[in-house]
Amino acid sequence: MNVALNKENYEYDVRSLVQSFYPGQQAVIKTLEAFYQEANQGRLDADANANMDNSNICATADNIDLIIDIKEGGATVTYLLHKEDGNISQESLEMLGGSSDTKEFKSAFKRFLYGILKEQTGKDLPWGALIGIRPTKIAMDLLNKGLADEEILRTLKSRYLVSDEKSNLCLEIAKREKGILDGLTPEKGISLYIGIPFCPSTCLYCSFTSYPITSYEKKGIVDQYLNALFHELEEVHELMQDYTVDTIYVGGGTPSSLSAEQIDALLSKVEELYDVAAVKEFTVEAGRADSITREKLEVMKRHHVSRISVNPQTMKDETLKLIGRHHNSQQVKDAFHMAREVGFDNINMDLILGLPGETPEDVSFTMDELAKLDPDNITVHSLAIKRASKLGEFIKENGYDVLNNTDETMRIASEGARSLGMHPYYLYRQKNMSGNFENTGFAKEGKNGIYNILIMEEVQTIVACGAGTVTKRVYGDGRIERCDNVKDVMLYISKIDEMIDRKRQLFMD
Ligand code: SF4
Structure with a gap:
């Protein structure tokens, strides 16, 4: 999977999700300009520096599977390139609001990307858009804040798209851990x-x-x-x-x-x-x-x-x-x-x-x-x-x-x-x-x-x-x-x- 991405601080999230949906494949993540240069033997003309709306860039950079452009102003536009019969088409999928540096925005972005990849592959992941290695820490935090079981389960499902089975497992373990750690x-x-x-x-x-x-x-x-x-x-x-x-x-x-x-x-x-x-x-x-x-x-x-x-x-x-x-x-x-x-x-x-x-x-x-x-x-x-x-x-x-x-x-x-x-x-x-x-x-x-x-x-x-x-x-x-x-x-x-x-x-x- 070749992914063009314009924000370095999103690379970990994008790589983790893409590789989860495409196991066994290496996700190559670079800027659009880097892909463009590669496809054009190092040439980088004025068009390549233009914004993502320039369909010429996308059409030229046909070595890319997915382009993600996160606008500085806060809106995210994601384009997916469909390669059918050698023809490449460009499609705007969704717009998200808010500043791209907030936790909320990142979280919404991950759900958004999850949706795109789910549509592409027809797959659901057991842990949804949650890519961290410590899911129980989230449940533990919510327990410590005094949230009821139903609210914790709802959060895991709506914010992180975690399956029912894994949400229940996560909560069960967090409660047991809490009992042990309290001692x-x-x-x-x-x-x-x-x-x-x-x-x-x-x-x-x-x-x-x-x-x-x-x-x-x-x-x-x-x-x-x-x-x-x-x-x-x-x-x-x-x-x-x-x-x-x-x-x-x-x-x-x-x-x-x-x-x-x-x-x-x-x-x-x-x-x-x-x-x-x-x-x-x-x-x-x-x-x-x-x-x-x-x-x-x-x-x-x-x-x-x-x-x-x-x-x-x-x-x-x-x-x-x-x-x-x-x-x-x-x-x-x-x-x-x-x-x-x-x-x-x-x-x-x-x-x-x-x-x-x-x-x-x-x-x-x-x-x-x-x-x-x-x-x-x-x-x-x-x-x-x-x-x-x-x-x-x-x-x-x-x-x-x-x-x-x-x-x-x-x-x-x-x-x-x-x-x-x-x-x-x-x-x-x-x-x-x-x-x-x-x-x-x-x-x-x-x-x-x-x-x-x-x-x-x-x-x-x-x-x-x-x-x-x-x-x-x-x-x-x-x-x-x-x-x-x-x-x-x-x-x-x-x-x-x-x-x-x-x-x-x-x-x-
Ligand atoms: S550290 Fe564990 S996994 Fe690695 S070689 Fe030793 S026994 Fe095997």
């Missing part, structure tokens, strides 16, 4: 995130900071990384003396790809600095079954880890092989049983819907297998296609249609989780999600992942240590400031003092 003290409490950017192998869809553990271990880099991380943890502890740590989350990468000794050293450091037995939740992602051993699980248990993840993504062995997980479903079952034997009573399992070639029957099979294990949480992800992942290449070779996330697969996963006595407790969306759906965490009563809610609702400061992590300071008035750590492991090790200084700056007052 915390956001202004005094913080959460601590620790990133371990190593994995046994790289998954097809991965876009996280992840390095192959075996080669980094051979070069002694993993221990160097841990030493730098310990230094950062110590300094952060000094810096955050006045706060209480509510939750600790060790993620990655795959933290369980470290050796039992390295995990012991890491958790000993955390325990030396914080009263881990007193935190409300202490999670370690033991994500990949090919990295889990009884010894590692025992080390985690000994250090008061209260919640772990054993992530299958799917229980279909053929798919696991295809996505480069280097483990099979039996290893997932064995790791899960081992974790129960060691005493973990809060185990999450991550799933991904829309994996290459997976059918509704495959999702049903996975849910049945998980039901036999009876975990405490299931997090259902919709596959997100990130440019940085190998999945992009895979799609180029095999076509977009191999990814098949539908209402049906979403329903199978949701009903499967609910049939295990779980309820949805957090939700987020990502860009370029297969089927344009969402990721939802389901949990049994009392087993909600508190850190997951905190990171999505952005109501508490999260201090993050390790390569590629992001610290977010949340102020009392809701303002958020962030500082990033570099992603590259070697750079992180060599610049550790700079990473610590960035945090000092952030928490100076």
Whole structure:
């Protein structure tokens, strides 16, 4: 899709909506003049600088699918080019009033563009014109303003064009989150995130900071990384003396790809600095079954880890092989049983819907297998296609249609989780999600992942240590400031003092 757009600050909204309607296609967004120049080998005559009403420009720029012109005076005129039998026609679709810089105008514009794209494709999107990654934040804001359920649902539908099903889900989750967050003290409490950017192998869809553990271990880099991380943890502890740590989350990468000794050293450091037995939740992602051993699980248990993840993504062995997980479903079952034997009573399992070639029957099979294990949480992800992942290449070779996330697969996963006595407790969306759906965490009563809610609702400061992590300071008035750590492991090790200084700056007052 080639889209001509005259206002840069609308690019994100236009790109997000266009790509949601045309999944698997790259939206190319440029100014009309840039398209014109391209079509005319660089020539840009006086006509091209003329206004959008000049039909000559549109006729010449026949490499454009959609032209959006947002007038400075506040009115928006959108032209759609219909290419039929080689003839291009120009049509004025609607006029919107108001200043283009207001939130209201942007919101009306998104609904307007949604209407055009819906007409073009004949599709409706489950989340309507809502492109943000935190839909529950909207419902939570409205709840905090004291709005009744019906008013919240009406707002989600009329302002954002969200479907009935997703509006109800959003409200259900926001109410549950509110109950959990009301039990915390956001202004005094913080959460601590620790990133371990190593994995046994790289998954097809991965876009996280992840390095192959075996080669980094051979070069002694993993221990160097841990030493730098310990230094950062110590300094952060000094810096955050006045706060209480509510939750600790060790993620990655795959933290369980470290050796039992390295995990012991890491958790000993955390325990030396914080009263881990007193935190409300202490999670370690033991994500990949090919990295889990009884010894590692025992080390985690000994250090008061209260919640772990054993992530299958799917229980279909053929798919696991295809996505480069280097483990099979039996290893997932064995790791899960081992974790129960060691005493973990809060185990999450991550799933991904829309994996290459997976059918509704495959999702049903996975849910049945998980039901036999009876975990405490299931997090259902919709596959997100990130440019940085190998999945992009895979799609180029095999076509977009191999990814098949539908209402049906979403329903199978949701009903499967609910049939295990779980309820949805957090939700987020990502860009370029297969089927344009969402990721939802389901949990049994009392087993909600508190850190997951905190990171999505952005109501508490999260201090993050390790390569590629992001610290977010949340102020009392809701303002958020962030500082990033570099992603590259070697750079992180060599610049550790700079990473610590960035945090000092952030928490100076
Ligand atoms: S386990 Fe997670 S972080 Fe590691 S390669 Fe796979 S997707 Fe990436």
